[in-house]
Amino acid sequence: MNYLTLSLTLIFVVIPLILSKTLKLGMEKDTIIAAVRSIIQLLAVGYVLQFVFESESMIYILLMIILMITAATHNAQRKGASIKGIIWKLVATFVFIEALTQGILLGLNITPATAQYIIPISGMVIGNSMVLSILFLNRFTGELNNQEEQTELILSLGGTPKQAVYRQLITSIKASTIPTIESQKTIGLVQLPGMMSGQIIAGADPVQAVMFQLLILFLLLTTAVVTSILLGYLSYPTLFNDRMQFLDNHLENDN
Amino acid sequence: MSSTENIAIKFEKVNFSDEGLHILKNITGSFPEGKITTLVGPSGAGKSTLFKLCNGLKSPDSGDIYVLNQHIKNYNPIELRRTVGIALQSATMIKGNVYDNLNLPLDLQNQELSEDRGKELLKLVGLPEDYLYRNTKDLSGGQRQKLSIARTLVNQPEILLLDEITSSLDRVSQEDIEKLIKRINETYRTTIIWITHNLKQALDVGQYTWVMMEGQVIETGPSDILNHPQNEDVQRFVKGEAE
Ligand SMILES: Nc1ncnc2c1ncn2[C@@H]1O[C@H](COP(=O)(O)OP(=O)(O)OP(=O)(O)O)[C@@H](O)[C@H]1O
Numbered sequence A: 001m002n003y004l005t006l007s008l009t010l011i012f013v014v015i016p017l018i019l020s021k022t023l024k025l026g027m028e029k030d031t032i033i034a035a036v037r038s039i040i041q042l043l044a045v046g047y048v049l050q051f052v053f054e055s056e057s058m059i060y061i062l063l064m065i066i067l068m069i070t071a072a073t074h075n076a077q078r079k080g081a082s083i084k085g086i087i088w089k090l091v092a093t094f095v096f097i098e099a100l101t102q103g104i105l106l107g108l109n110i111t112p113a114t115a116q117y118i119i120p121i122s123g124m125v126i127g128n129s130m131v132l133s134i135l136f137l138n139r140f141t142g143e144l145n146n147q148e149e150q151t152e153l154i155l156s157l158g159g160t161p162k163q164a165v166y167r168q169l170i171t172s173i174k175a176s177t178i179p180t181i182e183s184q185k186t187i188g189l190v191q192l193p194g195m196m197s198g199q200i201i202a203g204a205d206p207v208q209a210v211m212f213q214l215l216i217l218f219l220l221l222t223t224a225v226v227t228s229i230l231l232g233y234l235s236y237p238t239l240f241n242d243r244m245q246f247l248d249n250h251l252e253n254d255n
Numbered sequence B: 001m002s003s004t005e006n007i008a009i010k011f012e013k014v015n016f017s018d019e020g021l022h023i024l025k026n027i028t029g030s031f032p033e034g035k036i037t038t039l040v041g042p043s044g045a046g047k048s049t050l051f052k053l054c055n056g057l058k059s060p061d062s063g064d065i066y067v068l069n070q071h072i073k074n075y076n077p078i079e080l081r082r083t084v085g086i087a088l089q090s091a092t093m094i095k096g097n098v099y100d101n102l103n104l105p106l107d108l109q110n111q112e113l114s115e116d117r118g119k120e121l122l123k124l125v126g127l128p129e130d131y132l133y134r135n136t137k138d139l140s141g142g143q144r145q146k147l148s149i150a151r152t153l154v155n156q157p158e159i160l161l162l163d164e165i166t167s168s169l170d171r172v173s174q175e176d177i178e179k180l181i182k183r184i185n186e187t188y189r190t191t192i193i194w195i196t197h198n199l200k201q202a203l204d205v206g207q208y209t210w211v212m213m214e215g216q217v218i219e220t221g222p223s224d225i226l227n228h229p230q231n232e233d234v235q236r237f238v239k240g241e242a243e
């Protein structure tokens, strides 16, 4: 594809604009912002990736991963309901999940240690971990707010902080990971996953594309479950002081 | 109270605030050991908050609290909460049946309540034994209050804090609970502090009383003080409640 054909794809932006205008949906501004941002962001990423791939330097790969983790952390703590001091817990979660997945992939020689593999896979893993973090935090803070009396009851009977929020923790871990598991049950039946579609269009052998897609799906299972559990276990102690008192003002639930 | 009596809980110049609100103001006073003390006062006086300080669910901003002659800070929080049991005003239940709730205090210690002991506890608080496996969703407000007392007793606390536990009960059930409280106090020498809106209850069951208003302790002494309060606000409160 060249820039001329790419510019023709703007037709697909113009259609919603016209519809929004005629039906007075008032979505023109957001549509334009979204289109402009995707053009700038994706092209920038494309050029950066080209540069990193050509340089073949581990330092640049590492820098890219750090950038991804920073962006994911920023996004997760801005979008999700929050718990005091969550930033470093998010960072720890993303670093851990990235190290775990790449450690297994590279350690067992499942994928080669080149930028071409490491960066896109890291992007998917960290991106999904971010989404899971947001899902988990929203649910967990919601559960804690709704069940504050239960937390107090368990503490009052001599329960530990962990016992006092255990039910809420488990409910939130389950609720945030179930969509990932459920969506994998119907994958390929309803729609082809984006990555696989892209590879097939770019000319890859469909079976090869499927095998990579499976790798990604399995990675995302681990990502989902590990993210929720890790973030949960890292964040609940912040909600208590050393006298085992529940600090409800450490819940920053603004949505 | 006379100086020969032991003290279960002692407050010395205790202040507590939450979210910028000064809730308890310079509380000084004590609860005698082995006796039933009632805690009365208008809504919002800070009674429930005072209870939460007693078993360490909250800590004061300043001042000292002593439980059984030991500074509250010297207790491990879990040990303190098992020594000073509290039946919370909300009578919150965990999901599940009556047994799950009675078993909760033991479950938290990886132990298990026997079915017989469960039935015994139900009988003690005046609930039918065959309620043991009933879902708590199907209990009335008053039945939950009874269950909440039974659950608090499982830890065999030395000091028992009861917060408005008869507010949803009919007259007969209230009298049952009053008898139960006296019986627990007489049988186990348990110190009982009881928040109630019912001044007749305070006079009939309580030996001592504390009157709180707007975060302060206004009067303390033998329950009889409710019959002829010194303070004008207390006089008005007593008159209002009696009507
Ligand atoms: N979690 C909280 N955060 C902020 N303020 C609170 C909180 N809980 C209670 N308060 C405030 O503290 C004051 C005392 O409340 P408390 O529940 O101790 O009163 P009470 O004497 O038990 O009243 P009632 O008879 O209605 O149960 C009230 O003004 C209340 O609004």
Ligand SMILES: [Mg+2]
Pocket (backbone or CB within 6 Å): B047, B048, B049, B089, B163
């Ligand atoms: Mg109260």
